[in-house]
Amino acid sequence: MKYTDFYEPAAERYTRMQYRYCGKSGLRLPAMAFGLWHNFTISSSYENCRRLILGAFDLGINHFDLANNYGPVPGTSEKIFGEILKADLSEHRDELVISTKAGYDMWEGPYGTGGSKKYLIASLDQSLRRMGLDYVDIFYHHRPDPETPMEETAEALEQIVRQGKALYVGISNYSPKQTAQMEGILRDKGLHCLIHQLRFSMLDQENLPAIREAERLSIGTIAFCPLAQGLLTDKYLNGIPEDSRAAGHSRFFGKEQITEEALARVRALNDLAGQRGQSLAQMALAWNLGRNTSVILGASRSEQLQENVRALDNLDFTEEETARIEEILK
Numbered sequence: 001m002k003y004t005d006f007y008e009p010a011a012e013r014y015t016r017m018q019y020r021y022c023g024k025s026g027l028r029l030p031a032m033a034f035g036l037w038h039n040f041t042i043s044s045s046y047e048n049c050r051r052l053i054l055g056a057f058d059l060g061i062n063h064f065d066l067a068n069n070y071g072p073v074p075g076t077s078e079k080i081f082g083e084i085l086k087a088d089l090s091e092h093r094d095e096l097v098i099s100t101k102a103g104y105d106m107w108e109g110p111y112g113t114g115g116s117k118k119y120l121i122a123s124l125d126q127s128l129r130r131m132g133l134d135y136v137d138i139f140y141h142h143r144p145d146p147e148t149p150m151e152e153t154a155e156a157l158e159q160i161v162r163q164g165k166a167l168y169v170g171i172s173n174y175s176p177k178q179t180a181q182m183e184g185i186l187r188d189k190g191l192h193c194l195i196h197q198l199r200f201s202m203l204d205q206e207n208l209p210a211i212r213e214a215e216r217l218s219i220g221t222i223a224f225c226p227l228a229q230g231l232l233t234d235k236y237l238n239g240i241p242e243d244s245r246a247a248g249h250s251r252f253f254g255k256e257q258i259t260e261e262a263l264a265r266v267r268a269l270n271d272l273a274g275q276r277g278q279s280l281a282q283m284a285l286a287w288n289l290g291r292n293t294s295v296i297l298g299a300s301r302s303e304q305l306q307e308n309v310r311a312l313d314n315l316d317f318t319e320e321e322t323a324r325i326e327e328i329l330k
């Protein structure tokens with residue numbers, strides 16, 4: 001794929017993707033979103049970032065997931081995204097769902113982290129400036145903050161929606177109990193919690209209870225790290241490639257996570273994926289989409305996105321395949 005100076009989106013972009021209602025809302029999200037947690041840093045190549053974003057859009061991935069602190073340095077991925085948006089996608093703003101978040105450490109001092117109204121309102125204003133936007137489609141509280149009354153966080157989310165700075169609000173990394181609490185507070189204010197974003201993959205099912213609770217409350221769910229940061233692909237089966245996330249480019253994923261025990265599971269899953277006519281990445285995403293509204297893909301190259309969207313060609317699992325997966329993951 002080569003993008004010349006003038007970008008024209010692929011005409012067939014909406015024919016390949018599935019769009020699913022998010023919880024009880026009228027918003028349909030693509031089954032696959034693209035996340036900018038990695039690979040949008042101060043040392044990233046702008047041309048590669050552009051290929052990733054435009055390549056995603058061409059595949060029908062019209063939901064982009066950001067956060068105030070994505071970088072490094074924090075704020076960089078929003079800045080790069082804003083530049084690409086302005087240069088190539090400004091005419092397509094209404095085709096896009098753009099999400100950002102605040103909750104983790106962003107700036108120094110007491111107001112740059114947590115769940116206070118002071119932090120969330122200021123942070124979203126900064127995010128909008130960095131991206132050159134009037135509003136985001138989804139604003140998330142990035143993680144629960146036990147030091148801030150949940151009513152205050154909810155008040156901030158309410159203000160953000162009432163001021164038109166976000167169309168919808170969501171939560172991330174909340175426990176089932178915290179989810180029900182926040183949903184109740186927002187409901188009393190006449191707002192709906194659109195979505196819960198949580199870590200979930202074949203290798204990490206800790207958040208299954210939170211997914212079930214969200215479903216019970218008609219909140220959509222979107223899974224992050226659906227490929228366990230690359231472990232659920234065939235890339236680590238024969239060592240650690242130089243250009244991989246595990247080779248030291250991330251402080252969140254390293255060689256120590258690629259254990260023999262994990263690899264034994266990955267090998268068995270890879271064999272099963274082959275029998276289904278899929279790559280392991282495709283099978284892992286298909287499995288995840290059976291449990292969530294959507295998944296957020298990360299990628300260092302747009303070819304990975306092209307491979308991953310083909311998971312949609314086979315989302316079904318036979319009883320035997322499901323039993324085999326459960327046995328492998330036991």
Ligand SMILES: NC(=O)c1ccc[n+]([C@@H]2O[C@H](COP(=O)([O-])OP(=O)(O)OC[C@H]3O[C@@H](n4cnc5c(N)ncnc54)[C@H](OP(=O)(O)O)[C@@H]3O)[C@@H](O)[C@H]2O)c1
Pocket residue numbers: 034035036037038065066142172173197198223224225226227228229230231233234235243244245246281296297298299300301304305307308
């Ligand atoms: N709410 C939260 O607290 C939170 C936390 C974490 C993430 N997130 C969101 O979730 C998004 C996705 O997270 P993630 O990047 O960890 O997702 P992931 O899908 O688990 O991992 C993505 C990485 O896997 C590798 N990969 C992807 N497709 C591949 C393929 N077909 N073959 C080989 N390798 C492949 C690439 O790594 P290489 O660099 O090795 O090529 C890619 O960067 C983030 O961008 C962010 O938006 C949210």
